[in-house]
Amino acid sequence: MTTQQSAPPAPAGLRARKKQRTRDALLRAALLLFVSQGYEETTVDEITEAVDVSQRTFFRYFVNKEEVAFAVQTLVEEHFVAALRARPAAEGPLLAMRNAVLDSWDTVGEAIAEVVPVDLYMRTYQLIESTPALLAVHLRRSAELEEQVARLIAEREGLDVEADPRPRVAVAAFCGVMRVTGRLWGRGEDTSIEAIRRLTERYLDHIGGALAADWR
Structure with missing residues (x-):
């Protein structure tokens, strides 16, 4: 047997x-x-x-x-943080964040496509912005990401984030621009990654002037 x-x-x-x-x-x-x-x-x-x-x-x-709804968004955020960590130390905070986010939009499409179609991610982002329950989570997550980035910027600059307010102020301005461009992109007809990258670059290029003492 x-x-x-x-x-x-x-x-x-x-x-x-x-x-x-x-x-x-x-x-x-x-x-x-x-x-x-x-x-x-x-x-x-x-x-x-x-x-x-x-x-x-x-x-x-x-x-x-909820975790499913934000799974690809988490990937995108991690992609940005990794790009920021890789920026040259000589770049100032706002320039490093600007270059990191633009570089991220140049390369993140391939990373997204390995998981889901890029168009599906973009439609999901619009869904998050238009669903109250998801939008509340999105704002909470954005605040958590903002704190993470502020601590990273402080580390890059050799600062104590608890003693020096500048990292949090700079990151708040940067992330505010990102929220504005995300909302505007979500309302537009072109929902491509190229469209949100162009919009992001345009608005980031105005951040210095917007923070100037005199707009006239």
Whole structure:
């Protein structure tokens, strides 16, 4: 009598790829449902049914719907922070943030496309701006990112962020411009990454003049 042997376990790399594919499939399904029928109207059951997995599988990858809604936005923010860390030390705070965000828009499209179609991300951003529950979370997350960037700027300049207000003031001005351009882009007809990059560059180029003592 022969004993049937179990199949050997899958290599770690293959398991990791399968997990990533499942996570990406859940993310794409969720975002498609959010933009087509609304965030609050979409249930976790509908997301899992679209991918043909269990609720347990969903919660293995995401804490809740909110985390799914902001998953790609988190990727974009991390891309910006990494670009800021890579800026030359000789660049001043506003120039470093300006160059980092423009460089990010030049390269982030490829990173997004590895997870979801870029157009789907852009439509999700518009959804966030137009959904009160998501907008409240977006503003909270923006405040957290602002603090993170302020501490990074202080580190670059060799300052104590708790003792010197300049890093937080500079980052507040920069992030204010980013919020304005995001809202304006969301209301426009051109929802491409190129469009938001152009708008961002245009508005950032006016930040110095806007902060001048005399506008006349």
